[in-house]
Amino acid sequence: xxxxxxxxxxxxxxxxxxxxxxxGALGLGLATGGGAVPTVALMALGPLLGGLLLLIRHNLDLAxxxxxxxGETNRTLDTVRRVRADIEEKVEKEIKKEIKQTFxxxxxxxxxxxxxxxxxxxxxxxxxxxxxxxxxxxxxxxxSERPSLVVECGSGASTLWLALAMRQFEIDGRIIALDHDPVxxxxxxxxxxxxxxxxxxxxxxxxxxxxxxxxxxxxxxxxRAWEDxxxxxxxxxxxxxxxxxxxxxxxxxxxxxxxxxPVATAVLDDLIVPDMQKVLRRWLDAYPDxxxxxxxxxxxxxxxxxx
Ligand SMILES: C[S@@+](CC[C@H](N)C(=O)[O-])C[C@H]1O[C@@H](n2cnc3c(N)ncnc32)[C@H](O)[C@@H]1O
Numbered sequence: 090x091x092x093x094x095x096x097x098x099x100x101x102x103x104x105x106x107x108x109x110x111x112x113g114a115l116g117l118g119l120a121t122g123g124g125a126v127p128t129v130a131l132m133a134l135g136p137l138l139g140g141l142l143l144l145i146r147h148n149l150d151l152a153x154x155x156x157x158x159x160g161e162t163n164r165t166l167d168t169v170r171r172v173r174a175d176i177e178e179k180v181e182k183e184i185k186k187e188i189k190q191t192f193x194x195x196x197x198x199x200x201x202x203x204x205x206x207x208x209x210x211x212x213x214x215x216x217x218x219x220x221x222x223x224x225x226x227x228x229x230x231x232x233s234e235r236p237s238l239v240v241e242c243g244s245g246a247s248t249l250w251l252a253l254a255m256r257q258f259e260i261d262g263r264i265i266a267l268d269h270d271p272v273x274x275x276x277x278x279x280x281x282x283x284x285x286x287x288x289x290x291x292x293x294x295x296x297x298x299x300x301x302x303x304x305x306x307x308x309x310x311x312x313r314a315w316e317d318x319x320x321x322x323x324x325x326x327x328x329x330x331x332x333x334x335x336x337x338x339x340x341x342x343x344x345x346x347x348x349x350x351p352v353a354t355a356v357l358d359d360l361i362v363p364d365m366q367k368v369l370r371r372w373l374d375a376y377p378d379x380x381x382x383x384x385x386x387x388x389x390x391x392x393x394x395x396x
Pocket of ligand 1 (some may be wrong): 242243246
C-alpha cells in the first residue's frame with residue numbers, strides 16, 4: 090500500500106484527478122439538475138480527498154526520512170563506540186608501559202642509593218638528566234672497569250653519581266665534565282661541593298665554538314676545555330643538547346678519538362632521538378674499529394668499544 094501511494098500519489102496526479110473530479114461533479118450536477126448546493130458539495134469533496142492523499146504521502150515521506158536518520162544515528166554511534174574502545178585500549182597500553190617504566194626507574198634509583206650512600210639531597214633524574222637505568226649502567230662500568238679518566242659531555246646528575254661511585258669503590262680516577270652553559274655547569278659544581286666530591290669531579294665551562302669536520306660545520310665544546318685530556322677510559326656523550334645544532338653530539342668521537350685509551354668505552358645517550366641514531370651510524374661508518382651495543386634503556390643508549 091505504501092509503495093502504491095508513493096508511486097501514484099504525486100502533486101501532478103492529484104491535480105489531474107481533482108480537476109477531473111471537479112469537471113465530473115459539475116457535469117453530473119448540471120446533467121441531473123441536482124441543484125447548486127449538492128453539486129458544490131460534491132465538487133468540494135474532490136479537493137478534500139486530494140489534500141488528504143497528499144497529506145498521507147507527505148507523512149509517509151517524513152516517516153521514511155526519520156527511518157533513514159535512525160539508521161545513520163545507529164551507524165554513527167557504532168563508530169563512536171569503536172573509536173572509544175580503540176582509544177581506551179591504547180591509553181591502557183600506554184599507562185601499563187608507563188607504570189612498568191616508572192617501576193624500572195624507581196628500582197634503579199633504589200639500587201643506586203643502596204650502593205652509593207649520599208650525605209646530601211640528590212638531584213632529579215630523567216628528562217634533561219640521565220635516567221636512573223642509564224646511571225646504573227654507568228656506575229656499573231665505573232665499578233667494573235675502574236677508569237682512570239672519565240670525560241662527560243654535558244654535566245649534571247650523572248657527574249655526581251659517577252663521582253659517588255669513584256668515592257665508594259675507591260677508584261683512583263677523576264671525572265672531567267664539559268658544560269656549554271655556565272649556569273648549569275655552576276649548578277653541577279655546587280652539587281659536587283655539597284656531596285664533597287669536588288676532588289674527584291671537575292666541571293669545565295666550555296662555550297660552544299665552531300668546528301669544521303668532513304666539510305660540515307658543527308658547534309661543540311671549546312677546544313681549550315678538552316685539548317689537554319689524554320687516556321680517556323670512559324667517554325659519556327650526553328651533550329651538547331640537540332637544540333644547539335644538527336647532530337650536535339657528532340664531534341665527540343672525531344675530536345676525542347685520539348685522546349681515548351686503547352681500552353676506552355664510549356656511551357652515547359638518547360638513541361630514542363632519530364638525530365642521535367644518525368650520529369651513531371656516522372660514528373660506526375667513520376670508525377670501523379669500534380663495535381656498538383644498543384641498550385634497551387628508557388632513552389636507549391649505545392655502548393661503543395674497540396673490537
Ligand atoms: C642532556 S643534559 C646533560 C645531563 C647530565 N648528563 C645529567 O645526567 O644530568 C645536556 C646539557 O643540557 C643542559 N641542561 C641541563 N638541564 C637543562 C634544562 N633543564 N634545561 C635546559 N638545558 C639543560 C646542560 O647544559 C647540560 O650540559
